[in-house]
Amino acid sequence: MNFFKKNHKHSTNFLIALAFIGFTHAQTPEERGLEIAKAAEQADLGFMSSTVELKMTLKNKNGQTSERSLTTKTLELTEDGDKSLIVFNSPKDVKGTSTLTFTHKVGSDDQWLYLPSIKRVKRISSNNKSGPFVGSEFAYEDLSSQEVEKYTYKFIEEKDGLLIVEQDPVDPKSGYTRRLVSYNKDKGYRIEKVEFYDRKNALLKTLTYSGYKLYKNKFWRAAVFNMVNHQSNKETQLEFNDYNFDANLSDDDFTQVALKRAGN
């Protein structure tokens, strides 16, 4: 880098030379990976806000299942990360328990928990990235808003129309060394599959998306997320119903006052 500072004239020439090379040579895998992640983000821009009903089915290694249902509201923000509000509808002993999350592109997220039995809103630490969300195979970080800034990228290969990109989490508190994400180039860069590698770089989980539907002619949303843990043989399925992109939600629907209201 010092080279550029010392000799501007040379650096200009060098840049021109680089640009020429760029036309004839492929970009680095890192650049390609970032480009794909940005293209995926771009393709999903402008959904403004959405609401969806979620059914979560937890299956243990003996095949026994338990269910929970949630309602999720999301507000798209471009200058910073999205805001989301999640309300539990079942199991009944936790009905009304809700969380409000302000995702940030850089730094830790702001998160509040509402406990309906004592009507208390608690600011909670968003430090716990790798822990399981309500006993499921989804970690908190798997369900938080996927901002481009949260990973570094490396393009691996193109296979059967899918672009495989390795993503390394920036946050050292992440439970993963890397994720292998398969983007579908022809379908608005929607994600078809994610493989998660644990801190020892062993394959931990595979998440597959199915039942994709196109909303508003632009936004691909999967009807089913299926997460399989290869180490514990447990499974969690998320089923999305009643996607609504016409809720016209605003910042006023993502406040602590709104959090209490949602949980009652």
Add this chain to the structure above:
Amino acid sequence: METRKIITLLFNIISVFVLQATYAQDKNKDVVHDFELELQSEYRYFTDNASFQGQKDHFPSLAIFPEYNIQWNKGYDGINFTGFFRLDRDDNRTHWDIRELYYQKANNNWELSIGLKKIFWGVTESNHLVDIINQTDAVESFDGEAKLGQPMLQFTLTTNIGNFEFLYLPCHRKRVFSGEKGRLRFPVVIDKDDITYESSAEEWRQDIAFRWSHFIGAFDIGISHFYGNGREPLFTFDSFGELNAFYPVINQTGLDLQVTHNAFLWKLESIYRSSKAQDFFALTAGLEYTFSNIDGNGLDIGVLGEYLYDDRDKLALNALQNDVFFGSRIALNDVQDTSILIGGIADIESSSKILSIEASRRLGSSWKAELETRIFSAIDDEEFILSNFSQDTFLRLTLSKYF
């Protein structure tokens, strides 16, 4: 009975809104109803011989918590109801209440609630100083977290410089104390009607409260003020040595602050309360740190430490004058949501200690078991309130079924 008048008035108000909801239903099909019911069986066993005559050791009990919500206008309008009834061996603990019954309307940056409602203010775990709006249901739980429904008109405005909350509280509700058979009481059984008011308007004194709260980055701050009938009765002795108990008119200013930094939560609650009979300052400050996902399986272990100070010294009704609280919160984050809270409060100046364990676990999909124990250990005879509870170590088991 005054309570009956309040309830009649409330039912009239609510029925107007129910009619409105029915009308809205015709216009808009998106009316959502929801009815829930919790049935709870409870067994409390006090392990030590009673201090006072008439007190029992075993308390089997049943409770019912019905809940009904109706929402329309995309959830921006709604009516919420939570009822409560408990049947207990202690006559005073056999009681019912409307915990909540209110109409709520939200519109962009404001929200209005009219009716009986429960409000929680504060951040600390071992003591809730700032939380003043609702009367404590003192017979229902030892931790003071069970509250009576408070009639109110609440208006909240959300702005980019914080939330402004205004409360109008048209009447006061008296605290209920354990009956003759009940534990956790004084030598004399206190009849709630024997406790009078300083205000000549008695329970119909028109009270007001205000709170500003805001969050800036890692900081969550709240400043509140309450002016009205106090929630805690004041016990004084007149020149003849007769006990005189009354609800004073108080001004209470409160501050609650939490700083959330990585896995650290730094907490502070402080109040200054003034009345004709007594002025005092109290504070609870501490921290909580969570070691999360320790085993890679979701095990969280939190450690808590808080210091409690109260100017009132021996006359403090809550017995926390200069004490230290230590605790640990263990969450398995398993399918059954198993969690355990272990804690202890120790008086710095005396030997008095209260140890507690609270644990809960869901069974199947619609049952829940809870265990609670409070151990009163080496309670100093000089303690004005606590000395009465020295024999009241108990074990409480509950089993709830949700419909």
